Amino acid sequence: MFKRLAGACAIAALITAGAAAPAVATTPTNTDAAAEQLELLENVLVELDPATGTIVSIRPNRGSAARISPVGPGCTTASVCLNPASGSIYYGFTDPGSLGGSWASRASWRTGSWTAQLQWRWAGSTVTGPALGPGSSSSWGGSAVTVTNVRIY
Missing domain, CATH: 2.60.20.30 (Gamma-B Crystallin; domain 1)
Known part of the structure; x- marks a missing residue:
């Protein structure tokens, strides 16, 4: 989880610094790839550009997460x-x-x-x-x- 979050935060840092963000497909064609993307962005708050679907920012989700x-x-x-x-x-x-x-x-x-x-x-x-x-x-x-x-x- 920490490595995943660190990677997501690195992407957010690049976005904040003005670097080009990686494109995120709004309609994935590979369900395995879509599931992997969801796992990579676990327990974070992600802001998306509504026009393009690209990630604008990623922050840790500090809210009270539900527990199994x-x-x-x-x-x-x-x-x-x-x-x-x-x-x-x-x-x-x-x-x-x-x-x-x-x-x-x-x-x-x-x-x-x-x-x-x-x-x-x-x-x-x-x-x-x-x-x-x-x-x-x-x-x-x-x-x-x-x-x-x-x-x-």
Whole structure:
């Protein structure tokens, strides 16, 4: 986060100094690139030029950011829920934010009333899944993974 914010602030410094700002596409053609741009500008206040979509300024968001909240152990119908492979505990989360941890032996998950995204460990690598909208569910094809991050939008 600090490196991302430092990079964003460097862009803002160039803009403030009168240097040309990098153009930001208003209609991205690559959804992966759009998601990456959103991650790079996390927890900041961005002012955009309404005519061109270019960044005018970037400041740290010092407001009270919402925090993800664990529901249980256990889940509600509205919570993001990590389902166990077998004989394990269900873990539920609510409210926008991101929470790192280690939830082993997860076979599937559902978004409840939220848009959410997970990261997990598989074969020694960290994998980031797609953001899924409210009412969605997903599994790992019969495999169990260790979830390492829950992000709720």
